[in-house]
Amino acid sequence: MSVTPSSPATPAPDVADPVVDALQTTLAAEHAAVFVYGALGAQTSESGAPDLYAALTAAYTAHRTRRDDLMARLHAAGAEPIAAEPGYALPADLATPAAVTTRARELEEAAAATYAYLVASTADDARGWAVEALLDAAVRGLGFGARPDRLPGL
Template sequence: MPARHRPVPRRLVLVGGIGAATVLLTGCDAIDDVLGSDDDPGVSGAVTPTAPPADADSSLVESVLASISTTGALAAATASAVPGLKVAARLARVHDAHAAELGGSVTAPAPEVTTDRAASRAALVSAEAALRDRLVDAAREAHSGSLAQVLAAMAAALGQVLVGPGSRPPAELPAASGDTPPAVEALQTTLAAEHAAVFVYGVLGGQTSASGSPALYTALTSAYTAHRARRDDLMARLQADGADPVAAEPGYGVPADLSTPTAVTDRARALEESATATYAYLVASTTGDARAWAVDALVDAAVRSTTFGGRPDRLPGL
């Protein structure tokens, strides 16, 4: 097991190893990152995810490393066989970074790859999609919250580069009780962020012409719908937990000048990047169906950020 993770810039800090970690939401929280207002709501403080014995996830890490190694070898072989397929080389570098993050390396033997561009790309996409789904499942299964967070970010990275958020139906967040106090706190923080997201996307949509910028308008509408649904899911979950869901603020700070598609796109990208970090925090702080739902939300937000011009990241949200 790796002894430590890279520092998480601005938002989340992992303290300690995968086996027993504390996740800290910094004062520069997701909402402040997006809206840039000192008056925006946010809940900061330490959250201690599940802390099992250090070797509780050893078998899971070994299995995931083997999958990363196999797919990484395929990506590297594809990049060599089809030099013009730049995405293969990019994915090979991502897999090298992910293997190193888990304390390993890509050691699987290179498979034979056809030089036919379309066929080799199709084979790579299929393998990458399978690995993405494996990482999602592993994030749901992990005993350690911080390991779950890292695995979910890895799945999101693959989605950003090539394969999208996933073909399987997203996990549901049932209105059920039983969340621990730290999980409830994280759910409240996430709800506060979603209140802000719904407000801001409403403003962005109002500044965008369906006829003048149809693609942007469609993307904003899709994002608004997704965040509104998550807000409603979070409220129902917290009510089932017996908690009083944090209320939306009367208003949220937005840039004064949203008169151009570029300005609107920039704000939407920042919003999704912040949402990715918020859901990484929720992944680390929850278990069971709440974590499964948070993993899918993290992947979706990371992929959606690229819709608005975001650059792929090797560990989105961290």
């Protein structure tokens, strides 16, 4: 004879939401990008390298906007956005415009790869937003010397 327990069943452990996980991963990358772009801008002279300074400022603003959008999406999904780290590693030598440009290109290539992961992990509106972010990072990377790629981020 089977006996049914009178106490409520133990709830199943929380199952991770792959979309929220992908949004959190992307948010972590944007936190890093905002930090690093701030440092790159601080290493660049607005009067000595005005085009580079303008490109870095535009990139900083774009990544800050993406970061804020990701935080809003996570809040809308009922998740607490992860916090930024207290600091991020920077290359030792950022003394020349060429070194700063190389680091900015690497940041955009990494952002494209992260957004490609988000595209693969989402659907509908979130995927459309991720595709736009991927394309934005790929095009910005070209401005910093990245090579054109048929499938950026992959």
